[in-house]
Amino acid sequence: MLTNIVKILSARWKPGLLTFLLVITLVGVITIVVPKKFTSTATVLVDLKNSDPLQGQILPAMLSAAYMATQVDIIKSERVAIKAVRNLKLDEYQPLKEQWRAETDGAVPYESWLTTLFQRKLEVIPSRESSVLNISYSASDPQFAAALCNAFLAAYVEVSLELRTEPAKNYGQWFELQAAQARARLEKAQNELSSFQQKNGIVGTAERIDIEVNRLSELNGQLVQVQALSADAKSRKDQGNENSPEVLGNAVVASLKTELSRQESKLKELATTLGPEHPQVKTSQESIKELRDRLSSEVRRVAGSLAVNSAISNQREATLRESIELQKNKLAELKQVKDQAALLERDVESAQRAYDSLLARQSITDVESKINQTNISVLRKASPSPEPSFPNPVLNALVGAFLAVFASAAVIVLAEANDRRVRSEEDLNVVGLSLLTTIGIANQRSLAVSELDRERPVGALGRAKVMLLGLSNKD
Incomplete structure (x- = not known):
């Protein structure tokens, strides 16, 4: 079997080599012609053990295994993308607006279209068994890729801080309203108690x-x-x-x-x-x-x-x-x-306790709403990449070589399938014929047969008949 393969390759090496060179050339041209893309990467650390600064307790949500996946979704969210776009003032860039009008005719909101456009080239990869996130952005301009990657990083930090302080701000407003109502109830209870004491002349x-x-x-x-x-x-x-x-x-x-x-x-x-x-x-x-x-x-x-x-x-x-x-x-x-x-005094005490409790909670939420620290630490900001991330010449060369070898082998196999030759005893067995004897090609009749074989291709059965005819003439 190996002998037949060698014989086939030695007989049909020219079309195989031509195919190999064509594929290699095509891959090289594609590598040169395809626009280059540069990828910039920023790295952040998410502290899962970060505790509540007011109560000193570890936040329960940070103990969940899905916390890192949630952070990835936050980075890829529209809110982060909109903030990144606004930070770079890309929403004011006129060519992008013209492109938006040409593609959507104003049917899609401009900011939604922008965020979708830039999110396509954003990639967030969490590190295995660690709390590190890698934020990558690819673009044809290395400076733009680095700038947009850092914009997404800054927007992610800002949105994380907002997500942490916004509930406190909302609760703070609610507690403020409740405290005002509690204060009104306390004043009402105190006034009722004072009026009752004055009416009944109660001193002690x-x-x-x-x-x-x-x-x-x-x-x-x-x-x-x-x-x-x-x-x-x-x-x-x-x-x-x-x-x-x-x-x-x-x-x-x-x-x-x-x-x-x-x-x-x-x-x-x-x-x-x-x-x-x-x-x-x-x-x-x-x-x-x-x-x-x-x-x-x-x-x-x-x-x-x-x-x-x-x-x-x-x-x-x-x-x-x-x-x-x-x-x-x-x-x-x-x-x-x-x-x-005593009943009125209890009402006053109850209203006072409720008011004090609301004031204390309002004070805590007010402090929480003013926190300017998050559990996210920037390990490395993105910088312009000197080398393109796509196309990769080494990878393309390896892939091209593999494809060239595969294509060459396919061409040789197809050529052999369309023009089968008898080169060994195994080939006769394939068509169901037996070998009578073996002769050299020095015989003139054998040379004639070989010449005839080269000039007029025939099938395996026809070539076998020619060989038998040559043997019978010799006898």
Whole structure:
């Protein structure tokens, strides 16, 4: 098999060589003619361990494996592209506007068309097992490629910072609005509490309640005492006769009784010596009667004073009971006022806590919205490339050589398939013939056959017949 291949190559090397040279020449011409492209690359480091500067905690999103893919999508986003275009003022370049009108007739927004145009040549490649991103841009001008690559890099950093601060700014506005509403609720609650305190004359509710409780206790103590006095007065009133302690202990009654006893003794003495109609007896009887009248009057007066004392005690008891009821009602009102004031105070405290919480959160978001640092570090900016990235002469030469060899082999195979020659015993086996003998080409008839073979190409079966004919003539 290898012998046949060598024989085929040695027989048909000219068209193969011609094909090889044509392909190599074509690849060389394409390498020279194709416009050159220059690629500039910038490198950035994305710090996945960057922590929140306010709370000192690692951001949960940065622990995700998709974070780097998200950064790649951000770099390729329209927002970054628009910012890069605006930074280079390419949106003001008139030739680009004319090209845009010619291609779209104004149907597509100019900035969208520009971003699509420049995004085609942008390439972002994350490094394996690292946090490094390679941002590359290709253009026919190395200076333009470097400038646009750096513009995309700067726009990416700016957009990353905006994506970090914009939520804080939005939240800051929302917290500011909520803080204003909370402040209004706090002022309203404070005004309601102040109005309630002024209306009810509340200065120190707890101290006032303690005073009123002490007052109620005092009134209850006085009531107990008055009740005891009333019971005693009533008992004395019920016993209000000549033998009652108050009557017996009265000095006037005692003196009248003594005088009455003396006059009665005197009357008894006069009665033993004088007659009933005697003037002295009459005078003594009248004195006794007068003393008895005075004694009865004095006893009635003392009994009346006991009734008055009992009535006064009862009236004082009733007054104290009324005062106690009023004090109880007053104390109940004070407790109700205290409960209402406590409720209003809780409302004020709740509103104050809500307002303080919103103020603290607003302060944090305000600081977050003013952060000017990101977790992106530029490792290398893009610079103009001295050598084109496309076409690559070495790569083209290797590819051209491969294609030339392949094309040459294809030409030889096609030529051999269209004009098959018998060059060995294996070729006879292919057509189903057997080899009788082998002769040299020095024989004249064999030379004739070879000449005939060169002048008139025939198939494998025809060449075999010629060879057999030559053998038979020789015999």
